[in-house]
Amino acid sequence: MAVAAALMAAGLIGRRFFAERLQAAALAHWTNVFIAVSVQALPFLVLGVVVSGTIATFLKPSLIRRVLPTNLALAVPVAALSGAVLPGCECSSVPVAARLTQRGVPLPAALAFLLSAPAVNPVVLVATAVAFPHRPMLVFARFFASVLTASVVGWLWMRVGVPISAQADEHDHRGGWRAMVDASLHDFVHAGGYLVIGAAAAATLQTVVPRGALDRVGSNPVIAVFALAGLAIVLSICSEADAFVATGLTQFSLTARLVFLVVGPMVDLKLIALQAGTFGRRFALRFAPLTVAVAIVVGSVVGTVLL
Amino acid sequence: MDRPAFSRSFIAFVMGLLALRLAITGKHRQFVRAGLGPYLIAAGLVLCLLAVIALLHDDAPDLGERGDDHNHYRDHSANADSVRHSVGPGWLLLLPVMALFLVAPAPIGSWGLKQVGSSSAGRSKNWAPLPLASGPIPVRLREVVGRANDATLSLRGRPLLLEGFVVRPGGSFALARYSIACCAADAQGAQVLVEGQPISFASDSWVRVIGSFVEMRGDVVVVRASSVDPIPSPPEPFE
Numbered sequence: 001m002a003v004a005a006a007l008m009a010a011g012l013i014g015r016r017f018f019a020e021r022l023q024a025a026a027l028a029h030w031t032n033v034f035i036a037v038s039v040q041a042l043p044f045l046v047l048g049v050v051v052s053g054t055i056a057t058f059l060k061p062s063l064i065r066r067v068l069p070t071n072l073a074l075a076v077p078v079a080a081l082s083g084a085v086l087p088g089c090e091c092s093s094v095p096v097a098a099r100l101t102q103r104g105v106p107l108p109a110a111l112a113f114l115l116s117a118p119a120v121n122p123v124v125l126v127a128t129a130v131a132f133p134h135r136p137m138l139v140f141a142r143f144f145a146s147v148l149t150a151s152v153v154g155w156l157w158m159r160v161g162v163p164i165s166a167q168a169d170e171h172d173h174r175g176g177w178r179a180m181v182d183a184s185l186h187d188f189v190h191a192g193g194y195l196v197i198g199a200a201a202a203a204t205l206q207t208v209v210p211r212g213a214l215d216r217v218g219s220n221p222v223i224a225v226f227a228l229a230g231l232a233i234v235l236s237i238c239s240e241a242d243a244f245v246a247t248g249l250t251q252f253s254l255t256a257r258l259v260f261l262v263v264g265p266m267v268d269l270k271l272i273a274l275q276a277g278t279f280g281r282r283f284a285l286r287f288a289p290l291t292v293a294v295a296i297v298v299g300s301v302v303g304t305v306l307l
Numbered sequence: 308m309d310r311p312a313f314s315r316s317f318i319a320f321v322m323g324l325l326a327l328r329l330a331i332t333g334k335h336r337q338f339v340r341a342g343l344g345p346y347l348i349a350a351g352l353v354l355c356l357l358a359v360i361a362l363l364h365d366d367a368p369d370l371g372e373r374g375d376d377h378n379h380y381r382d383h384s385a386n387a388d389s390v391r392h393s394v395g396p397g398w399l400l401l402l403p404v405m406a407l408f409l410v411a412p413a414p415i416g417s418w419g420l421k422q423v424g425s426s427s428a429g430r431s432k433n434w435a436p437l438p439l440a441s442g443p444i445p446v447r448l449r450e451v452v453g454r455a456n457d458a459t460l461s462l463r464g465r466p467l468l469l470e471g472f473v474v475r476p477g478g479s480f481a482l483a484r485y486s487i488a489c490c491a492a493d494a495q496g497a498q499v500l501v502e503g504q505p506i507s508f509a510s511d512s513w514v515r516v517i518g519s520f521v522e523m524r525g526d527v528v529v530v531r532a533s534s535v536d537p538i539p540s541p542p543e544p545f546e
Contacts, residue, residue, distance in 0.1 A: 025418035031406050032415045036338040036491035038403040042326055043346035046353050181360045182312070188354070189315045192322070193396030196403060202492060211423050241340075241489025248426060248495055277396065 030207045037199035037270060040238055041091045045192060048092030052099040053184030057176070061104035072106055076154035079109035080147045083117030089239040090118035090265050091195060094274045095187040107161065112154035115291065118239040118265035119146035128261070131243035137306055138258065145262045145302040149295045156290060165280030194277030198270025202236035205269070209234070218251035228256045229296050232264035239265035255303030262299040267292050312365075314394045316358040318401065323354030325404050336543040337414050339490040414544040415491055416511040417474040420483055425496040426452055434461050443468035443517045447546040448484045449497040455520065455528040462520040467530070469516045470538060473508045474498060480506045482516055482530070487545045494545070500524070503531040513540045 069075045086092060097114035101107055118124065120143050129139045214231060217223045228249065237245060242264045246257045267288050276284035329335040330347035406412075426449060434457050437444050443466040446454075451469065454462050471484035483498035485491075501516055508514055518532035 023418070025416070027410070028412040029415055029419045029422065031410045031412040032338065032419075032491045035403050035407055035412075039326075039329065039335060039347070040339045040343065040490040040492070042322065043343065043350040046350040050353065178360075178364060181357050185312075185315045185319050185357050185361055188322075188357075189318050189394055189397035189400065192318075192400040193394075193398065196399040197396065199403070206422065206492065210421060214424075235492060237493045238489050241493065244488030245493045245495075 026207055030203045033203035033206050034199050037202050037236055038196055041089075041195055041199070041270065044089045044238065045091045045095075045188065045195060047088050048095045049184045049187040049191065051086065051088075051092065052095035052187045053180045053182075055096065055099040055103060056183040056187075057180040059099075059103050064100075064104050068105065068109060072108060072158060073155065075106060075109040076112045076158075077147070077151040079105070080112040080116040080150035080154065081120075083113050083115075083147075083150065084120050084122065086117045087121045087123045088118065089124070090268070090271050091191070091238075091274070093117040094271070094278055095191045098278045099183070099187070101164070107164065108154040108157040111157055111287070112150040114150075115153055115266045116146050116150035119143075119262065124239050124243075124265070127240050128243040131247045135254070135307075138254065138261075141258055141302050141306045142261050144306070145258060145295075145299050146265070148302070149262055149266065149291070149298045152294050152298065153287075153291050156294070157287075160286070160290070162282055162286055164283050191274055191278065194273045195270055197277075198236060198268075198273035201269040201273065202234065205234045218249075218256075221253055221256070224252045224256040225259050225296060225300055228252055228260040229263045229292060232260045233268050233292070235264070236268040236270045237264070253303075254307040255300060258303040258307060259296055259299035263292060263295045266295055311394050312361065315397065316361045318394070318397055319354045320358035320362075321404060322400055323351045323356075323358060325407070326351030326354065333542055336545070337491075340487055340545075341543055343489075413511070414540070415485060415494060416472055417483065419485075419494070420474060420496045420498065423485075423494055423496055425483070425498050436461050437465050442466070445470075447486070447497075448482065448499060449486045449495075449546060451499055451520070451530070452497045452528050455523055464519065466517060466519055466533075469499070469518070469530070470513070470541070471498075471516075472511050472513050472540075472544075475506070475510050478506075480504075480508075482514065484546050485544065491545075499528040499530045501530050501532050501535070503533070504535045508535070508537065513538050 069078055083093070086096060093114050096117070097110045100113065101110045105113075125139055125143060128142055129136065132138045211231070214227050217227045232242070235242075235245070242261055246260050249257055249260070252260075272284055272288050275287060279287070326347045329338075330344045330351065333341075333344070335341075335344060335347055434454050437446065445468040448469060448471050451462065451467065469482055471482040474481040474483045480501045481498045482501050483496055485494040485496050487494050501518065502521070503518065515536050515538045516530065516532050517534045518530045521529045521531045523529070
């Protein structure tokens, strides 16, 4: 409570302080984007923590051992493909993946699931098909490139991975639904805090960097790929809506837009904050750049071949 | 119930109330697409339910209540306490709530247009003809911009009813509005230059323009207005 009161006081003072020094309009813009990213993520975060709480409480490690291949190199693509069953966006998959590792899923496999789930579930694929009604191949390309990227990152992590920071170990002896409530609340508050940091970062960049700067680079196909990968990271929008943004980016090639759709659900500002909070800063520093690099390469190759 | 557990329930409850309030009042439409409303209500109910269950059924293992379990619990609490029991950045979840009620920002407006850019008239695509109507036809600004380069000239000679906020680029008068796919973070602007009426409105005030498409001036869509009237800012600022 004391912290809440202090935060509230800081907010009041900060508001007066900044309102006098910044353009009021810029501050309003920042606040809109900040609230928008936070509110937009809320339903998906809630879905994610209910699933993660259920996994933490009811998923038996023995079941995981039976379902997942013992060969880790094989378990990675299986986990990437099973991302198709979580109908959420990227905010859902981080707490779920964290609980999966806790219940005995090997880290590279859990990470492959974390990366692919927001991009390859039916809701996102249908949204992509609706946004690109004349480009059915793009839907397939998105699915294929996302599963491939997730698998490659999983395989690479088997070699170059760093250990994740100690997980909150819930030695809860109550079991059952009451423990599930606790685990869900824990994951909600934990992930939510980092999500808000990411939302603030996204709002800041959107208020400081004009998006129109992108329009000039659309004509060069190579720069376009990197520009849209960067845009996906900065925008931090939900994977269920990014296809509708991609349709509007008509000055860019389809391959560049595919890269946008592959990178966005895997790495963006709110996700980096979320992953740093969940798995540790050292983890995020290696995981995010690795994922971006693999996603750009895989997205470009798949796009060039298929689109 | 220990303090962090209480804090978590408190934060979840506040966030649940926020989601419910935004969706029930329709205020969420300033930030996210209208269709997210039912999901916000579901999320709000789940959060409040989780928080209430945790608060009412507080049967955390008290010290001394369980023999063996108790020791086990203590052993772990020695090293896991700081992680398990701290709320940490979780308090930041209250920041959007505070931003909403303390700053209470107006919807994104003319300032943001230069940040997000405006959609330009796309390559000509064959639009369906505008509906037949006796009066002016309500058309979204984004559609006007899209149709401006239309090969079938679907805008020609048709009276249009346009609603948006006022932008004053270099003293002239433009009408603008954002469209979003998901939330204000992906907003895209659309704007048309309005001529033919004296300028008497400030930036960001909402107006209804009745007029017709004149020409493309470079990549700027020009509309000649027969009337410009102030309207209250709509509950859903996006189109």
